[in-house]
Amino acid sequence: MRMVGLTGGIASGKSTVSSMFKNNNVPVVDADVxxxxxxxxxxxxxxxxxxxxxxxxxxxxxxxxxxxxxxxxxxxxxxxxxxxxxxxxxxxxxxxxxxxxxxxxxHKVIVLDIPLLFEAKLDKWTKPIVLVWVDPETQLRRLMERDNSTEEDARNRINAQMSLDLKKNRADIVIDNSGSLQDLQERFSEVLSRVKRPLTWTEFWLSRDGALSAFLGVIIGVLVVKKIF
Ligand SMILES: CC(C)(COP(=O)(O)OP(=O)(O)OC[C@H]1O[C@@H](n2cnc3c(N)ncnc32)[C@H](O)[C@@H]1O)[C@@H](O)C(=O)NCCC(=O)NCCS
Ligand SMILES: Nc1ncnc2c1ncn2[C@@H]1O[C@H](COP(=O)(O)OP(=O)(O)OP(=O)(O)O)[C@@H](O)[C@H]1O
Missing domain, CATH: 3.40.50.300 (P-loop containing nucleotide triphosphate hydrolases)
Structure with a gap:
């Protein structure tokens, strides 16, 4: 199974991207929920x-x-x-x-939407890591608009997290969400095709079907060996 990490900063657009994954039949585990x-x-x-x-x-x-x-x-x-x-x-x-x-x-590919993926050191369990990045002014404006909050409250929330630029250096795929929703949708389509690439062998063995195949393989192997000797 491929566990894709989806992270970002507060109000950078993780939930918007996670809805896009869900609309494309990729299940999402939402850490905020x-x-x-x-x-x-x-x-x-x-x-x-x-x-x-x-x-x-x-x-x-x-x-x-x-x-x-x-x-x-x-x-x-x-x-x-x-x-x-x-x-x-x-x-x-x-x-x-x-x-x-x-x-x-x-499920072969799932998304883990975890705002504090790096802070909580959960990044080692996910590959690839998708970061939803946004420029600082847009982030502050969207946060204040969405939560109807004061600038002080919004800045406190942003400053409580690792900076988006530090997270950027540790991600495999960066989605710049500073533009329009249309720009985001276009970038998302590229990311989706990358995330849905065929599984590697390791990912396959970690999936349910891979584990069942390995189990059946061992049983058949034991039966064959018993028959030979
Ligand atoms: C403090 C709480 C009650 C505030 O609730 P509120 O409804 O206002 O915010 P909500 O839960 O929707 O979180 C909104 C965003 O805040 C950010 N955030 C939440 N908790 C934290 C935290 N401990 N540190 C930094 N950022 C955080 C995340 O980006 C999250 O997406 C709540 O955020 C909470 O219980 N936080 C601790 C649990 C946690 O770590 N959640 C993140 C899951 S990885
Ligand atoms: N490209 C965009 N253009 C305009 N508005 C956007 C865009 N992307 C997201 N938004 C809006 O910005 C706000 C924050 O987005 P969203 O809720 O997806 O962020 P989030 O990263 O999930 O936030 P949180 O960390 O609080 O859960 C929302 O009101 C959303 O509708």
Missing amino acids: IARDALKKGSGGYKKVAEAFGPDILQDDGHVDRLKLGRIVFSDAAKRQLLNRLLAPYISSGIFLEILKLWIKG
Whole structure:
């Protein structure tokens, strides 16, 4: 199985690109969705976070006030690291479970949409790594427009992540999303054909069909050897 890493910065366009993959029948594991589940009221992650950050980050109905928690962690590196540490086991096991489900279904190529792919050192599990890059001014403008946020909040969120230029040096494929949606669609078509290239032998053996072939091969081999000797 080929596990394509999809990453970028906040509001660089990962979700837009991930929708394009889904529209082309390539399944996507979305780490943001898994992280949201990990903070749902009553979950293991919720209990840990509520205990560590106190009742101030909860709404009256007991759910986490994501805006409030966001303001705290995106302006304080130590608190952000604490939140990351508390949620990391739930996020990684959630990602692993989603990969397993897709493996069982026999998918050959899947995309892992993980904003913090490099920061969380998950890049070693994905190849190729696709980075959605955008110029800093466009990133800030799109983030403020999408989230209706102040410049200060938006800058805090951007600065909480590794810079997009550093990530660029570590990616295999860079999509420059500073232009129009039409430009993005055109660049995406090239990337899709690259991502859908035939599997390498290693990727094949890691797929469900490859593993089954290897297993059957061993059984047949043992039977043949038994018959000969
Ligand atoms: C702080 C929280 C509650 C804010 O929630 P909010 O709904 O405002 O934002 P949302 O979850 O949609 O995230 C938006 C984007 O913020 C960025 N982001 C999220 N968490 C982090 C983080 N810990 N460090 C840096 N950037 C982050 C990502 O680019 C993400 O796509 C939430 O982001 C969270 O629980 N973060 C910790 C979990 C995590 O690491 N998520 C990223 C998955 S790899
Ligand atoms: N090429 C583009 N032209 C204009 N707007 C765009 C383009 N690409 C993305 N956008 C818009 O920019 C915003 C951010 O894009 P998107 O939500 O895909 O980013 P993201 O990287 O998934 O963000 P996050 O890290 O917060 O999950 C959205 O409002 C989206 O509609």
